[in-house]
Amino acid sequence: MTRTPNDLKKIQTYLNKLYPKAICMLDHRNAYELTVATILSAQCTDARVNITTPSVFKKYPTLDTLASANIKDLQKLIKATGFYRNKSKFLIAMAQRVVHFHQGNIPSRSEDLIQLPGVGKKTANVVLSNAFGIPAMAVDTHVGRLARRLGLSTSKNPDHIEKDLCRLFRRETWTLLHHQFITHGRTICKAQSPLCHECSLRPLCPTGLREKKDPHTGRWVKTSERLISLVPSVTELMCQWGLASSLVGRTNYCIHPSRVLEKIPRVGGTKNPRFKDILRLKPTLVILERTENTKKIAQELEGARIPTLVLNVTDLKSCIKAYQLLGQRLHRETKSKKSVAELRRCILGRRVKSLKVLIFVWKSPWIVAGSQSYCGGLLKALGGQVLGDTNKSMDYPKLTSKEMEKLKPDLILLPTEPYPFNEKDRQEMMKLFPKSKVDIINGELLTWYLSRTPAALRYLKQNYFT
Ligand code: SF4
Numbered sequence: 020m021t022r023t024p025n026d027l028k029k030i031q032t033y034l035n036k037l038y039p040k041a042i043c044m045l046d047h048r049n050a051y052e053l054t055v056a057t058i059l060s061a062q063c064t065d066a067r068v069n070i071t072t073p074s075v076f077k078k079y080p081t082l083d084t085l086a087s088a089n090i091k092d093l094q095k096l097i098k099a100t101g102f103y104r105n106k107s108k109f110l111i112a113m114a115q116r117v118v119h120f121h122q123g124n125i126p127s128r129s130e131d132l133i134q135l136p137g138v139g140k141k142t143a144n145v146v147l148s149n150a151f152g153i154p155a156m157a158v159d160t161h162v163g164r165l166a167r168r169l170g171l172s173t174s175k176n177p178d179h180i181e182k183d184l185c186r187l188f189r190r191e192t193w194t195l196l197h198h199q200f201i202t203h204g205r206t207i208c209k210a211q212s213p214l215c216h217e218c219s220l221r222p223l224c225p226t227g228l229r230e231k232k233d234p235h236t237g238r239w240v241k242t243s244e245r246l247i248s249l250v251p252s253v254t255e256l257m258c259q260w261g262l263a264s265s266l267v268g269r270t271n272y273c274i275h276p277s278r279v280l281e282k283i284p285r286v287g288g289t290k291n292p293r294f295k296d297i298l299r300l301k302p303t304l305v306i307l308e309r310t311e312n313t314k315k316i317a318q319e320l321e322g323a324r325i326p327t328l329v330l331n332v333t334d335l336k337s338c339i340k341a342y343q344l345l346g347q348r349l350h351r352e353t354k355s356k357k358s359v360a361e362l363r364r365c366i367l368g369r370r371v372k373s374l375k376v377l378i379f380v381w382k383s384p385w386i387v388a389g390s391q392s393y394c395g396g397l398l399k400a401l402g403g404q405v406l407g408d409t410n411k412s413m414d415y416p417k418l419t420s421k422e423m424e425k426l427k428p429d430l431i432l433l434p435t436e437p438y439p440f441n442e443k444d445r446q447e448m449m450k451l452f453p454k455s456k457v458d459i460i461n462g463e464l465l466t467w468y469l470s471r472t473p474a475a476l477r478y479l480k481q482n483y484f485t
Pocket residue numbers: 168169207208209213214215216218219220221224225226227228
């Protein structure tokens with residue numbers, strides 16, 4: 020990513036505001052102490068080094084004394100900083116070389132410093148900039164990470180990162196800048212979980228801009244996906260799985276959860292979405308379902324080379340497959356496994372009784388959900404016998420009055436959608452079937468597959484199968 024001079028100026032302005040006086044955190048009084056402290060800081064925190072160095076400098080106040088140190092004594096003093104065997108060897112050898120070649124004074128040229136045992140380019144730059152006031156860019160793990168995340172370098176090699184940063188920023192700012200990067204890396208731009216939502220650099224940071232707050236869970240998540248769901252219940256499921264921040268489009272019928280979806284653009288209906296709007300949203304994936312959406316939409320999307328995931332949900336078995344497909348494609352394997360396990364738990368267990376159930380979905384003409392339909396499948400999975408299957412090839416067969424008279428259901432369910440059955444309809448049905456239990460049931464519970472399948476099974480089980 021190319022950073023413009025304006026971007027660089029803004030980055031520095033933010034850092035200057037945040038950390039106007041960022042300094043080296045290693046306690047030292049001169050070049051000797053800083054060199055020792057920096058060698059000890061490898062794989063160790065500055066705080067731990069600062070606890071250790073006073074006793075080292077008390078015993079070895081000068082390079083001469085360190086050059087003639089007993090290695091065992093030194094090891095004891097620096098043990099807490101880790102890698103103490105190597106570090107003690109380096110410290111004594113470094114001191115001996117300085118005494119021998121530099122008259123006991125830490126050299127102030129980079130090429131001399133990097134000749135000292137235990138001193139690499141980073142340590143040399145720390146010493147140059149902090150002990151001698153010579154501008155230098157010391158690239159440690161924090162500086163390297165910040166440089167990559169802010170798009171200032173693509174390299175993982177500290178030497179290359181140093182070159183990139185020195186090329187981008189003015190020489191006189193190098194010392195302050197590397198301290199600012201270190202402070203920011205320690206406090207905000209942490210290695211494992213950068214606090215992008217708290218970071219003032221976020222508007223300028225290509226990495227931070229990929230982080231979004233999930234409106235459903237309130238968590239900050241990384242996302243480069245631009246998802247459009249043309250299936251209302253799948254849209255709801257995506258929000259449940261913490262993918263709301265990746266949703267860039269939905270249909271008019273994707274209404275749950277309303278608070279989360281209200282800001283997400285609509286692209287029309289499920290059968291007739293506006294193709295132009297979908298294209299404009301530049302999705303990385305459009306999710307469809309065979310009965311919910313038409314084949315024409317899938318073909319149009321395919322023609323425009325827009326990746327699609329077409330689900331086919333007809334029963335509980337296909338629900339499991341859909342969970343797995345969505346889990347894989349949306350990188351939500353754990354959520355997918357949990358959903359599958361929950362669904363299986365709901366249908367396991369002793370079936371206490373078998374019920375003959377009639378599920379109406381429409382009135383005038385009377386249309387019922389057959390045993391091959393999704394909601395028929397829910398009842399069957401719990402041990403119910405779904406009535407009204409006069410035509411096995413139809414998921415939702417029509418029933419004549421004569422056909423209805425022959426049926427003897429234990430339970431009649433009147434869902435509130437797609438036909439808005441109400442209390443009046445229930446009374447009418449009770450007259451037609453005086454021996455049956457007639458209940459109005461939330462239609463979304465019976466028809467919103469995936470997002471509400473476990474809830475529907477639990478509800479049916481508790482109310483009718485215990
Ligand atoms: S926005 Fe995030 S990644 Fe970018 S600098 Fe800030 S904390 Fe680091």
